[in-house]
Structures are given as structure tokens and as C-alpha cells.
Amino acid sequence: MHNSEKLLRKRFKLNQEYLRLIEDAYNLRQTDHALSDFSEFKATKVLNQLNKLKFIIGDSKIQAN
Numbered sequence: 308m309h310n311s312e313k314l315l316r317k318r319f320k321l322n323q324e325y326l327r328l329i330e331d332a333y334n335l336r337q338t339d340h341a342l343s344d345f346s347e348f349k350a351t352k353v354l355n356q357l358n359k360l361k362f363i364i365g366d367s368k369i370q371a372n
Contacts (some may be wrong), residue, residue, distance in 0.1 A: 311364065318360045325353045 335343040351359035 313358060314364050318357065318364065321353055321357050321360070325350055325357060328353060 328346050332343045332346035332350060340348060
């Protein structure tokens with residue numbers, strides 16, 4: 308497996324984790340504000356990692372998949 312394939316798989320996993328965290332934060336917003344904030348914070352950290360990968364991989368390979 309090439310490095311670009313590994314990076315694309317990592318990007319996919321991080322994207323799934325980001326979506327899960329955002330959904331959790333939204334669902335917890337009405338019941339537990341602290342957990343909602345914590346989930347949003349973790350989602351922000353994952354989004355930062357996604358942005359770094361986007362810079363490394365480049366837009367052309369990301370949009371092709």
C-alpha cells in the first residue's frame with residue numbers, strides 16, 4: 308500500500324470520527340451541556356487533523372475519491 312492510500316484511509320476514518328462527534332454534540336446539547344462542549348472540542352481537534360491531511364494530500368486526490 309502506498310503512502311497516499313494510507314493517508315486517504317486515515318482521512319476517511321478521521322472524517323467518520325468527526326461526523327460522529329458532531330452528531331453526539333448536537334444530540335447532547337439539550338440534556339448535558341458539558342458533554343456537548345467536550346464532544347465539540349474533540350471534533351475541533353479532529354477537524355484540525357483533517358485540515359492538515361488536506362494540505363498534505365492536496366485537493367485533487369481528495370476530490371477524486
